Amino acid sequence: MYMTVEETANYLSMPIEQVKRYIAEKKIRAIFDGEDYYINSAQFDTHMQQLEELRRQIDEWRNTPIPDDLDVKDED
Numbered sequence: 001m002y003m004t005v006e007e008t009a010n011y012l013s014m015p016i017e018q019v020k021r022y023i024a025e026k027k028i029r030a031i032f033d034g035e036d037y038y039i040n041s042a043q044f045d046t047h048m049q050q051l052e053e054l055r056r057q058i059d060e061w062r063n064t065p066i067p068d069d070l071d072v073k074d075e076d
Helices: 005-012 016-024 041-063
Strands: 002-004 037-040
Touching: 002 005, 005 016, 005 037, 005 041, 016 037, 037 041
Parallel strands: none
Antiparallel strands: 002 037
């Protein structure tokens, strides 16, 4: 499935100008039909999966309780 630059920017949650810059820098592959650029959304599948995995790991880390410190001594 091909998306326009605007649709790609919404999909990646980034500004349109940044997507255009990535296309110019060839960080995002795109097809130019003479008027507009079209981007194949399949190239972002791995990227989106990695982002979801990273979010899951961060949530897991945040929800992990802090263990009691064994070096703390009660000096009362």
